[in-house]
Amino acid sequence: xxxxxxxxxATAQIRLDLNGEQTTVAFAPHKTLLEVLREDLGLTGxxxxxxxxxxxxxxxxxxGRPVLSCLVLGVxxxxxxxxxxxxxxxxxxxxxxxxxxxxxxxxxCGYCTPxxxxxxxxxxxxxxxxxxxxxxxxxxxxxxxxxxxxxxxEAVELxxxxxxxxxxxxxxxxxxGRP
Amino acid sequence: MLPTFAYIxxxxxxxxxxxxxxxxxxxxxxxxxxxxxxxxxxxxxxKLVSITALPGLRGIATGRDGALRIGALTTVAEVAGxxxxxxxxxxxxxxASEVASPQxxxxxxxxxxxxxxxxxxxxxxxxxxxxxxxxTCYALAGENQYHCILGGSRCYIVHPSDTAxxxxxxxxxxxxxxxxxxxxxxxxEFYVLPSADIQRETVLAQGEVVTHAVVxxxxxxxxxxxxxxxxxxxxxxxxxxxALALRFDAGRVVxxxxxxxxxxxxxxxxxxxxxxxxxxxxEPDVCRRAAVAxxxxxxxxxxxxxxxxxxxxxxxxxxxKLGRA
Numbered sequence: 001x002x003x004x005x006x007x008x009x010a011t012a013q014i015r016l017d018l019n020g021e022q023t024t025v026a027f028a029p030h031k032t033l034l035e036v037l038r039e040d041l042g043l044t045g046x047x048x049x050x051x052x053x054x055x056x057x058x059x060x061x062x063x064g065r066p067v068l069s070c071l072v073l074g075v076x077x078x079x080x081x082x083x084x085x086x087x088x089x090x091x092x093x094x095x096x097x098x099x100x101x102x103x104x105x106x107x108x109c110g111y112c113t114p115x116x117x118x119x120x121x122x123x124x125x126x127x128x129x130x131x132x133x134x135x136x137x138x139x140x141x142x143x144x145x146x147x148x149x150x151x152x153x154e155a156v157e158l159x160x161x162x163x164x165x166x167x168x169x170x171x172x173x174x175x176x177g178r179p
Numbered sequence: 180m181l182p183t184f185a186y187i188x189x190x191x192x193x194x195x196x197x198x199x200x201x202x203x204x205x206x207x208x209x210x211x212x213x214x215x216x217x218x219x220x221x222x223x224x225x226k227l228v229s230i231t232a233l234p235g236l237r238g239i240a241t242g243r244d245g246a247l248r249i250g251a252l253t254t255v256a257e258v259a260g261x262x263x264x265x266x267x268x269x270x271x272x273x274x275a276s277e278v279a280s281p282q283x284x285x286x287x288x289x290x291x292x293x294x295x296x297x298x299x300x301x302x303x304x305x306x307x308x309x310x311x312x313x314x315t316c317y318a319l320a321g322e323n324q325y326h327c328i329l330g331g332s333r334c335y336i337v338h339p340s341d342t343a344x345x346x347x348x349x350x351x352x353x354x355x356x357x358x359x360x361x362x363x364x365x366x367x368e369f370y371v372l373p374s375a376d377i378q379r380e381t382v383l384a385q386g387e388v389v390t391h392a393v394v395x396x397x398x399x400x401x402x403x404x405x406x407x408x409x410x411x412x413x414x415x416x417x418x419x420x421x422a423l424a425l426r427f428d429a430g431r432v433v434x435x436x437x438x439x440x441x442x443x444x445x446x447x448x449x450x451x452x453x454x455x456x457x458x459x460x461x462e463p464d465v466c467r468r469a470a471v472a473x474x475x476x477x478x479x480x481x482x483x484x485x486x487x488x489x490x491x492x493x494x495x496x497x498x499x500k501l502g503r504a
Binding site: 056067 | 180181185207214229279282285286413
């Protein structure tokens, strides 16, 4: 470890509303929110991707809005509300988006999934009946190299329908492919 | 991992300016550009001075003179969604809505979007290029498919902002606070070509902070638009873009500005295109002549010659569209 200059305080301390729990955490002030979540708070659901702002896998909700946690300084989040994928389920009950992502195969390798889930959650909080284009736009900052996106869009549509209380089932084609 | 730095959250603009006047101090707001630059060692910071706690720098208001005043900390998403911007400055709303991705628009500020550093991959990578104080522009003999076709000399970056060309087309200026007091700088005079100074993109001095962007009241007959062409369907920086703000009277262009993005090291005002359209109706042949005029002095590099026909087509189409709007 390189020696610190005396004017660089060794630790910063912030308070967060983290997934509904009041949390205090101390860390080195040059750490990103992503690093604080994963390394200091042990919440490894948020994934570490490109560190450039291109892939979206580190997406969390900061005061309700999707942001890239690799480009947010932890020290800048004092007093903020942070939601990560660990906070999506309600006890043993998965969030409807988690259910439909699992049911429809919208998660394959899974590395991008937490980011997609949170970006989708923010979309559905603002728009209960998004069009396919609105879903595409809301998820434009998240890359998936497995699914080809179609199953992700369908999972968001199905979750939206479930959350509205509409009767909705995935199509046979979505589940089993074209006959 | 980011290199270490001290972090100060300024409580007043005066404090921010004082802290930022020190060598090695860097301004922090949205952080989306800054953190990438620090991580990639594009430049170094001893101290980050956050301006995010300054309340006077947030939000959009219309002044008594009808001008729009956008606080530098207003996010790009807020600009894109603002009802006044959408109604009175549709070109700006369009440009802001096409900046980066939804997450980055939630984080990035309008001040940061105007002051962001270039995206040249040699500048961002492990190359000690001219802009970083070295002796070589690696793009000149290298991979230059995304570099400039106008305004380059020794360094061939393009300015990466979408909002800057639109604000420049709309005749906007920025308010700046600094160690020597406050000043207002027209965007016409804000950006710096490599021929004037190869190591900076703006006229800002050490310690100066952009506090607001001010957009004049749109006169009657003003129409504005922004068109951005990207290499892929999803988000990206502009390969070619054109911002228009034109005033029409009885179907003719009375005055206005044509500003290109993705073309030059600064948002590039094409007076050649403007001189073709002023006084005319935007008939197809006028649009075509203006587009060709805009590219008359283009000097493509080895791999970006495609930009000349791309810009010609985009400018022609956009002029035609705004003429019919």
